[in-house]
Amino acid sequence: MSTTTAPETHAGHAEAHHELGFIRTYIFSTDHKMIARQFLFTSLLFLLVGGTLASMVRWQLGFPGQPMPLGGGLPDTMAPGGIILPEFYNSLVTMHATFMVFFALMPLQAGVFGNLLIPLQIGAEDMAFPRINMVSFWILPVAGIIMLASFFVEGGAAGAGWTSYAPLSASGEWTGVYMGQILWLTSLAVLGFSSILGALNYVTTVINMRAPGMTWFRIPLATWSLFVTAWLLLLAIPILTGGAILLLFDQTIGTAFFRPEGSGEPLLWQHIFWFFGHPEVYILILPAMGFTSEVIACRSRKPIFGYHSMVIAMVAIGFLGWIVWGHHMFQSGMNPLLGMTFMATTVVIAVPSAIKTFNWMGTLWRGNIHFDTPLLHAIAFVSLFIIGGLSGIFMAVAPVDIYIHDTYFIVAHLHYVLVGGSLFGIFAGITFWYPKMFGRMMNEGLGKVHFVLSFIFYNMAFFPMHNLGVQGMMRRIYDPNQYEYLQGLQPTNTFISISVFLFAATQVIFAFNFLWSLRAGKEAGRNPWKSNTLLWATPSPPPHGNFPEMPIVNRGPYEYSHPDAEEDFWPQDAPPATSGSGGQPAASPTPEPVPGD
Amino acid sequence: MNFSWLMPETVSTFGPALDNLYYVILWITGIVFFATEIILVVFLVKYRHTEGRKAEYIQGSNKAEVVWTAIPFVIVMSLAFYSKGLWDEIRDPAMIPADAYPIELMGRQFEWNATYSGADNQFGTSDDFDVLNELHIPVDRPIRIELEAEDVIHSFFLPDFRVKQDAVPGMTTPVWFEATRTGEFPLACAELCGLGHYTMGGTVIVYSQADFQDWLAGQQAQAEDD
Numbered sequence: 172m173s174t175t176t177a178p179e180t181h182a183g184h185a186e187a188h189h190e191l192g193f194i195r196t197y198i199f200s201t202d203h204k205m206i207a208r209q210f211l212f213t214s215l216l217f218l219l220v221g222g223t224l225a226s227m228v229r230w231q232l233g234f235p236g237q238p239m240p241l242g243g244g245l246p247d248t249m250a251p252g253g254i255i256l257p258e259f260y261n262s263l264v265t266m267h268a269t270f271m272v273f274f275a276l277m278p279l280q281a282g283v284f285g286n287l288l289i290p291l292q293i294g295a296e297d298m299a300f301p302r303i304n305m306v307s308f309w310i311l312p313v314a315g316i317i318m319l320a321s322f323f324v325e326g327g328a329a330g331a332g333w334t335s336y337a338p339l340s341a342s343g344e345w346t347g348v349y350m351g352q353i354l355w356l357t358s359l360a361v362l363g364f365s366s367i368l369g370a371l372n373y374v375t376t377v378i379n380m381r382a383p384g385m386t387w388f389r390i391p392l393a394t395w396s397l398f399v400t401a402w403l404l405l406l407a408i409p410i411l412t413g414g415a416i417l418l419l420f421d422q423t424i425g426t427a428f429f430r431p432e433g434s435g436e437p438l439l440w441q442h443i444f445w446f447f448g449h450p451e452v453y454i455l456i457l458p459a460m461g462f463t464s465e466v467i468a469c470r471s472r473k474p475i476f477g478y479h480s481m482v483i484a485m486v487a488i489g490f491l492g493w494i495v496w497g498h499h500m501f502q503s504g505m506n507p508l509l510g511m512t513f514m515a516t517t518v519v520i521a522v523p524s525a526i527k528t529f530n531w532m533g534t535l536w537r538g539n540i541h542f543d544t545p546l547l548h549a550i551a552f553v554s555l556f557i558i559g560g561l562s563g564i565f566m567a568v569a570p571v572d573i574y575i576h577d578t579y580f581i582v583a584h585l586h587y588v589l590v591g592g593s594l595f596g597i598f599a600g601i602t603f604w605y606p607k608m609f610g611r612m613m614n615e616g617l618g619k620v621h622f623v624l625s626f627i628f629y630n631m632a633f634f635p636m637h638n639l640g641v642q643g644m645m646r647r648i649y650d651p652n653q654y655e656y657l658q659g660l661q662p663t664n665t666f667i668s669i670s671v672f673l674f675a676a677t678q679v680i681f682a683f684n685f686l687w688s689l690r691a692g693k694e695a696g697r698n699p700w701k702s703n704t705l706l707w708a709t710p711s712p713p714p715h716g717n718f719p720e721m722p723i724v725n726r727g728p729y730e731y732s733h734p735d736a737e738e739d740f741w742p743q744d745a746p747p748a749t750s751g752s753g754g755q756p757a758a759s760p761t762p763e764p765v766p767g768d
Numbered sequence: 769m770n771f772s773w774l775m776p777e778t779v780s781t782f783g784p785a786l787d788n789l790y791y792v793i794l795w796i797t798g799i800v801f802f803a804t805e806i807i808l809v810v811f812l813v814k815y816r817h818t819e820g821r822k823a824e825y826i827q828g829s830n831k832a833e834v835v836w837t838a839i840p841f842v843i844v845m846s847l848a849f850y851s852k853g854l855w856d857e858i859r860d861p862a863m864i865p866a867d868a869y870p871i872e873l874m875g876r877q878f879e880w881n882a883t884y885s886g887a888d889n890q891f892g893t894s895d896d897f898d899v900l901n902e903l904h905i906p907v908d909r910p911i912r913i914e915l916e917a918e919d920v921i922h923s924f925f926l927p928d929f930r931v932k933q934d935a936v937p938g939m940t941t942p943v944w945f946e947a948t949r950t951g952e953f954p955l956a957c958a959e960l961c962g963l964g965h966y967t968m969g970g971t972v973i974v975y976s977q978a979d980f981q982d983w984l985a986g987q988q989a990q991a992e993d994d
Binding site: 257258261264330331332336338339345346347431435436437438471472473474475476477478479480502503504507508510511514515518519521522525526528529530532533535536537538539540541542550553554557558561562564565567568569570571573574576577578635637638639641642643645646647648649650651653654655656659660662663666731732733734739 | 769773775786793801805812815816823824825828833836837845847860938956962
């Protein structure tokens, strides 16, 4: 089973690979796996940026008005003597969210794993449009540089929040930020093309390039999640881009789409933003749900419980995500008669989330659970997503939202979903698929230490934010001590800040493990986790063109511990159980790990 | 450190109903939280890998799917419909008490400007007077705030009254509430409105009805002197 028997198309690509120079291989690559790695390194850097900004925000809240360690190096327009200014604080809050949402969590999920997993899990040699794929990646650093540059222009970076509510965002006269706000919108409008092009590729690839036998209901859940996400990207991102361009017109050429003095409508921006923004929430978590499903099924050596329900739940979330945006606007002045409508649609979206949670638990039930690092992160995802999901019910119920809207309760909720959920899901994904990406295993000991410390410090940092919200502490407040009734919360805020710093410091362990294992990790072989999807039938890392020959899919992706299989896993491309298998030619390579591939 | 899940004391008529709804959700989510997390931990311990153990080949159960689709659906939909009455009571403009005492409140960077109609109870007349960052109101009488913003969006937040409503430039939004006891309470801005957002606080001063009339008369006299 080597390249000598490979079909023409695949061999052709494999040869072409050898002719590519350094630049075509590592920089302007069209190979989806290299693009996945480029996305990974770039978005991890942006994650670091977002985390640094968060640490500064927490310094101000934990130790208001005190000079920040190492803060003396910042210019006087940001933090004279290391003391953060209110206008810089607003920029920090805005840019922390912007980098985390658009430059870290989105590319870490859709960018990295959309590229890595989709072709490998459906048995394709690459994406449908490899060059569009390359462009999709290269837009990310360009947009990132525009966004970073905004810190250094006069007036500083955007400071109207990541939601950029007009008219605050529509004119520099309200914030003192002119160019920074323009660069913010420009960067997001540019970045939108990255998502649109990527999504176009994912949708086309999944529909058209599945290997023989890869029916819709044999597609692994990670690819399903990325497929649903791709549709959301394709439909939601243009709405943001359109809105951003209108807001840019308001700022630069004096239109009044969102400014009331020209008969514009401030709430129109909110409708546009959240019509994009709520599907965006699912763009930020659906892939992590997919990773969690893969890891939990594989590491508990059991079929995923209720595969069809899992798929239907994701598709349902994909649809329902479009009709709930009004719950972000219960207190906005939107017609209160819409409150009941959006309350009903919003609570319904709890149902598919509940279905997914119960099915993950059903998968663990009577399983044979291997506690490796990816599984630990996947369990963290489930247990923290439960909290984030349940806390969402408070704000879905409109009367209760009156009180907790725009308080730290919301901050707690969204960080339970996006850090406890998405980031732990991403850690599960990275640690699980690292061997396929780089051919080596990450260190298990370091991985477990990183997991345990992250899990503890994470909860210490974010759980008490619920309590701050219940006590009435608002979001985006430079110094809560301005309000007498919030002064008693300072010890809680200091506790949270210290926990955030510990959580951030713990990520050094991950960074070290990640980089060190690139060189020193144990060789992974083809299939170190004894998993079923086609991805693991390829060498690690897979060559250009991926599959030495076209794989043929004989079963679903989660046939673990099947009574007819000799081992506790049964790869999708392994030949059927009946040993004589009729006239069918041998389907595929053996699933055994081949060391040194 | 404050890790309390209890709502602070409330001083408005609909506050207890809102808090009650919060506690209903807290109980439901609390029970679901402990139940699911405990089951999760039990599964992790009970079904951990040991030598020679094999997972059971179970692909799912339609009965289970129906159960855990239907039960959450019924619970959350009940919550939504149970909440409708309170939402309407607080927010439906048609349900604002007709005898409510009117005050115009304008948010601007970074202060709250309250306008009182004066003795003639008519806005836009010469005996109107303004008060900055203080909202003086009588106890046990519904208050109707006509909320506006001059520049950007602010949010009128009275934590003790369980009141929050964005003030949007170009729009007038009615807000009503009724204080149940006298005293001074914070007024906050809950929507990021620029670099002084965190300073945009004020005070609600609730008088007995007689004291409120005295205060009004005093202001009136002062306004006429000016």
